Each structure stands twice: as C-alpha cells, then as structure tokens.
Amino acid sequence: MLTPSAIAHVLGASEISAWGPVAIDGFVGPGHVSVVIGSRPYEPFAKDYRKPVVIAGFEPLDLMQAVLMLVRQVNEARAEVENQYKRAVTREGNREAQQAIDDVFELRTSFEWRGLGTVPDSALRIRSAYADFDAARRFGLDYRSVPDHEGCECGAILRGVRRPTDCRLFGTACTPQSPIGSCMVSSEGACAAHYSYGRLKEPLAAQS
Numbered sequence: 001m002l003t004p005s006a007i008a009h010v011l012g013a014s015e016i017s018a019w020g021p022v023a024i025d026g027f028v029g030p031g032h033v034s035v036v037i038g039s040r041p042y043e044p045f046a047k048d049y050r051k052p053v054v055i056a057g058f059e060p061l062d063l064m065q066a067v068l069m070l071v072r073q074v075n076e077a078r079a080e081v082e083n084q085y086k087r088a089v090t091r092e093g094n095r096e097a098q099q100a101i102d103d104v105f106e107l108r109t110s111f112e113w114r115g116l117g118t119v120p121d122s123a124l125r126i127r128s129a130y131a132d133f134d135a136a137r138r139f140g141l142d143y144r145s146v147p148d149h150e151g152c153e154c155g156a157i158l159r160g161v162r163r164p165t166d167c168r169l170f171g172t173a174c175t176p177q178s179p180i181g182s183c184m185v186s187s188e189g190a191c192a193a194h195y196s197y198g199r200l201k202e203p204l205a206a207q208s
C-alpha cells in the first residue's frame with residue numbers, strides 16, 4: 001500500500017465515516033518507505049490537514065525520539081514534517097529507486113484493502129512489459145472481493161476511534177496465531193502489536 005494514499009484516505013474519510021472524525025493527533029512516517037519516497041510527500045498532511053508527521057527509523061530509540069518529537073509538536077500546536085531518520089531519509093528520497101519502481105510498476109486507480117475498503121491511487125501493478133513476472137497474469141487469477149469479518153473493528157482502530165481491546169474478538173477468537181482481521185495479521189498491525197506488547201503495561205497500570 002502506498003503510504004501517502006493511506007494517510008489521505010484515513011484523514012479524508014473522517015467526514016463520511018460512521019465512526020466520526022479520526023482521533024489521530026499525528027503520524028509516524030515509516031522509515032523504510034521514506035528512504036525511497038523522501039519526506040516531501042508527507043508535507044500536505046501537515047499543511048492541509050494540520051497533522052504533525054515525524055519520519056522515524058526502526059530502532060527502539062528512533063521510535064521513542066520520534067514519539068517525543070510528535071508530542072512536542074502537539075503540545076506546541078505545530079503541524080510540521082520532521083525527520084528523525086536523517087541518517088537515511090532526505091526530502092527528495094532515493095531517485096534511482098523511484099525510477100526503478102516507476103520502470104516496473106504502474107499506479108492502480110483504485111484497490112480494495114482489508115480494513116480500509118477501496119482506496120484510490122493506493123496500489124501498484126506490474127507493467128505489461130514485465131508481464132512474465134506477474135503471477136496474476138501468468139496464472140489467470142481473477143480478483144475476488146473478500147469482506148471483512150462483521151465483528152472486526154479494524155476500520156475504526158486504523159482511524160484511532162477504537163482500541164484493539166474494544167473489539168470483542170481481541171485475544172479470544174482473534175490472535176496472531178489465528179488472525180481474523182488485517183490488524184492482527186502482521187506483527188506491525190495495531191491489534192497484533194497490542195496483543196504482543198500493549199497487554200504488558202496493564203498490570204503496571206493496575207499497580208499505580
């Protein structure tokens with residue numbers, strides 16, 4: 001998924017979302033994506049939506065510093081794109097990598113994602129010049145829409161208006177070993193991360 005399209009969809013959908021406005025104060029820009037695309041594509045989110053963005057590396061200290069930078073922006077009512085991962089990310093990104101991606105892939109005008117629904121300009125497809133490498137074409141695979149489980153709250157969680165523990169399936173029917181929704185599939189998903197780490201703080205909170 002193309003990160004700027006995903007952020008734009010989450011923010012833009014707030015007006016029409018059944019869950020109401022998004023409850024997101026700012027965004028951590030993913031370091032690996034940002035190495036390629038640079039920090040420039042995030043600028044509209046700060047300028048037009050007034051949402052701070054901090055691009056972060058993946059080491060624990062990178063993320064902690066990025067969160068601190070975000071908190072400072074929120075506390076000071078600033079909305080800027082800041083780059084915590086300066087050792088790898090520039091404003092323009094890696095132009096050679098961008099060119100290589102552009103040579104091989106073209107933009108899809110829309111694509112359906114689990115948890116987010118159909119998002120315009122959010123995915124790539126292999127160009128016909130490289131069709132021999134495209135499994136969907138080689139094996140004649142047709143697209144089939146798969147609806148999300150009716151009890152899954154991923155859409156609301158991705159918009160910040162529900163927490164993983166608000167989902168009645170969290171940690172019971174839905175676990176990383178047996179995921180039901182997209183937020184539990186990858187270890188980076190909000191539900192999977194909360195399942196692995198978020199629960200650790202609950203006993204500490206209870207002690208205080």
Ligand code: SF4
Nearest residue numbers: 152153167174181191
């Ligand atoms: S716990 Fe599972 S079913 Fe519930 S919102 Fe998360 S991914 Fe969806």
